[in-house]
Amino acid sequence: MTAPTLHYIHDPLCGWCYGAAPLVRVARSMMTVQPHAGGMMTGSARRQISPSWRQFVLPHDRRIAQVSGQPFGEAYTDGLLNDTTVMLDSGPPITAVLAAQALAGADAGLDMLSRIQQAHYVEGRRIADRATLSELAAAIGLDTDAFNARFDELEGAATQAHIAESLSLLSRVGGGGFPTFVLEQAGKLTVLEMGAYLGQPEAWQARLAQVPGTGPREQATTDINPPFCGIDGCTP
Numbered sequence: 001m002t003a004p005t006l007h008y009i010h011d012p013l014c015g016w017c018y019g020a021a022p023l024v025r026v027a028r029s030m031m032t033v034q035p036h037a038g039g040m041m042t043g044s045a046r047r048q049i050s051p052s053w054r055q056f057v058l059p060h061d062r063r064i065a066q067v068s069g070q071p072f073g074e075a076y077t078d079g080l081l082n083d084t085t086v087m088l089d090s091g092p093p094i095t096a097v098l099a100a101q102a103l104a105g106a107d108a109g110l111d112m113l114s115r116i117q118q119a120h121y122v123e124g125r126r127i128a129d130r131a132t133l134s135e136l137a138a139a140i141g142l143d144t145d146a147f148n149a150r151f152d153e154l155e156g157a158a159t160q161a162h163i164a165e166s167l168s169l170l171s172r173v174g175g176g177g178f179p180t181f182v183l184e185q186a187g188k189l190t191v192l193e194m195g196a197y198l199g200q201p202e203a204w205q206a207r208l209a210q211v212p213g214t215g216p217r218e219q220a221t222t223d224i225n226p227p228f229c230g231i232d233g234c235t236p
Contacts (some may be wrong), residue, residue: 004211005032006192007182009170010113011040012093012127014178015061018117019068022201023194027181028110030205030214035101035109037094038170038178039163046089054081061121068198075124089128095159096133099150103142111140183211 006027010017027033039045047053058081061072080086093116101109115136119125125132130151137147173182173191181192197204208214 002186003032004183004185004214005034006208007034007036007169007184007189008110009036009038009166009175009178009180009182011038011090011178012097012113012116013041013088013090013120014038015057015064015121016198017179018121019064019070019198020179020194021070021114021117022068022199023181023197023204024110024114026201026205027208028107030208031211032106033110034106035097035113036166036169037090037097037163038166039090039094039160040178041088041090042094042160042163043091046087046091049081049084049086049088051084057081071122073122073124076121077124080120080124080126086126087128091159092128092130092133092155094163095151095155096137096147098154098159098162099147100137100140100142102150102154103146108140108142112137112142115140185211 008024008027010020024033041047058077061077064070065072093113096116097109097112100112116127116133119132119136120127127133127136133151134144134148138144169182170177170180173180173189175182175191179194181194183190183192192207194204197207
C-alpha cells in the first residue's frame, strides 16, 4: 500500500489558512504533509496597512475566528492593523518556510509556518522582517546562522520558482484558492474539501482516517462551498 501524502497549498498571509491550522496539525499526526506556498501577497500584490485596509480585513478575521475558533490577538487587531508603516508581503515568510524545510525537512517548514501565523495573527509581529523571521526560526529550534544562510540562498528567484510550482499544482488539481488540501496516493491527486471541517478537528481526523493506511474508516461530511482566499487575495 502506497503511503499517502497530503499537499497543503497555502499562503502565510491567508486568513483562512490560519483558520485551517488545527486541521494541518491533525493531518501531520496521520500522514506526511507537504507545504506549497502560493505567493498571494507578493510583488505588486503587496499591501501597505491603512485605515481602509483595517476596516476591510477586520470583519473577515471575525468570520474566520467564528468559524474556526482560531484566536486573533489584540496585538494584531489593535496594534499591527493600526500601524501604517507595515507592508504585508508573503515573500519573506515563504522564503523562511523554505529555509526551514531545507534545513530539517517538511515538518520543520510546517513548524515555521505555524510559528509565523501565530506571530502575525496573535502577537502582531512584522513577519516580513528578516530579524523577526530569524527569531522565529530560533524559537522552533533551528540554528540561526544556518537559517540565515539558507534564507539568503532561497530568497528571490528560488522563492518565485516555488510559488510558480505551487500555483501550477493548484491549477492542475482545479483548486480555487487557499487553503487547498490535495491527497496524493498511488500517483493519484484528489482535492479534499475541508470547509465543513473548520473548527472541527475531530471530524477532520475521522475524514482522514478513511484514507487507506491512516486508520479506521468513519463517515465523513461533504463540504460544497468551502471558504478560502483566492490567489489574488482574501475576501470576506
